[in-house]
Amino acid sequence: MDEWTLGYGRQLPGGVAVNVGFTRRQYKDIPALVETNGIYDGVVFKGYANVDFNQIYLITNDRWTTLVYSGLKPGFVSTLAALDSTRLQTRLAQFFGVPQEEVTGSYTYGGHGETMAVFKSGVAVQGVKLTEILAGEPVNGKRMSAEEWQAVQEHVRTGGARIIKLRGRSSFQSPAHQSVEMLRGRIRQGGYPWPCGVYFKEGPYAHVMMAADVAFTDQGLVGSIPQADSDDLAALDRSYAHLCKLRDEVIAAGILPPVERWPELNPHL
Structure with missing residues (x-):
């Protein structure tokens, strides 16, 4: 995620202050293909779980990585x-x-x-x-x-x-x-x-x-x-x-x- 903030503040007479701010956040996905049909023993390919298909890929955009990318406390x-x-x-x-x-x-x-x-x-x-x-x-x-x-x-x-x-x-x-x-x-x-x-x-x-x-x-x-x-x-x-x-x-x-x-x-x- 990229973030930038722009603000302006001005002190007015009588102890009054005016502050205006703008924040822009750009959320970035990290798309990846995860192969879900292959059967592996370590790195050795053993076959397919569903033999009617070859590789079946799941496209993911960070939905498994909430803790790392969210900034939340564990x-x-x-x-x-x-x-x-x-x-x-x-x-x-x-x-x-x-x-x-x-x-x-x-x-x-x-x-x-x-x-x-x-x-x-x-x-x-x-x-x-x-x-x-x-x-x-x-x-x-x-x-x-x-x-x-x-x-x-x-x-x-x-x-x-x-x-x-x-x-x-x-x-x-x-x-x-x-x-x-x-x-x-x-x-x-x-x-x-x-x-x-x-x-x-x-x-x-x-x-x-x-x-x-x-x-x-x-x-x-x-x-x-x-x-x-x-x-x-x-x-x-x-x-x-x-x-x-x-x-x-x-x-x-x-x-x-x-x-x-x-x-x-x-x-x-």
């Missing part, structure tokens, strides 16, 4: 991240045959999709910790093996893909509901129970927007790294590495500048 930009956690809550409730509200602490972190970190730390069913359940403690007359827990994790990771396959499009009702609840949490400065997308400026998960625990404050969202065991944190590390890979691909496509240049465009980063 705490004022967020993304919806609750639906994966609610899927985990639902799946565990179905498995144990209990009401959904009796499953607590069911959170997913990091990215969305096949590399999301589906945590067991903090989860409880009817007050029994999931770690104790996996060690053999029954809930509602049912036990869960390590293999069954892995199946639950996989079910959650692929939930979005199943919805698109069933409906031919993504859902909008649940995201709309959770977006309103996020707004309510911002207005009340608290009370929203699910993870949100938050940008970390520094620390072990720096320079990406990812699902994490957040606090709503008058200065916006403040993210924190979840407390968990080593297995869950290792899964979060893998999810973060995948997000960094995606970020670097967007940079390579020319949609974003290199990370070290972000503060030039947004001094809050």
Whole structure:
């Protein structure tokens, strides 16, 4: 964005001042073509997702780069991240045959999709910790093996893909509901129970927007790294590495500048 300002001020008798100003802003798009049909393993081409077409390109004009180009503080930009956690809550409730509200602490972190970190730390069913359940403690007359827990994790990771396959499009009702609840949490400065997308400026998960625990404050969202065991944190590390890979691909496509240049465009980063 280019901006220039022209102004004129004059002091009149009697302590009266007249000031006239004009500001002109020129917003610049950075159009880029993002190939969406190819399947790649790193940089190795493996085929097409839809074999009826070759390359399918998405033309983008900065709609993925709000935080960098807007100049906003990171705490004022967020993304919806609750639906994966609610899927985990639902799946565990179905498995144990209990009401959904009796499953607590069911959170997913990091990215969305096949590399999301589906945590067991903090989860409880009817007050029994999931770690104790996996060690053999029954809930509602049912036990869960390590293999069954892995199946639950996989079910959650692929939930979005199943919805698109069933409906031919993504859902909008649940995201709309959770977006309103996020707004309510911002207005009340608290009370929203699910993870949100938050940008970390520094620390072990720096320079990406990812699902994490957040606090709503008058200065916006403040993210924190979840407390968990080593297995869950290792899964979060893998999810973060995948997000960094995606970020670097967007940079390579020319949609974003290199990370070290972000503060030039947004001094809050």
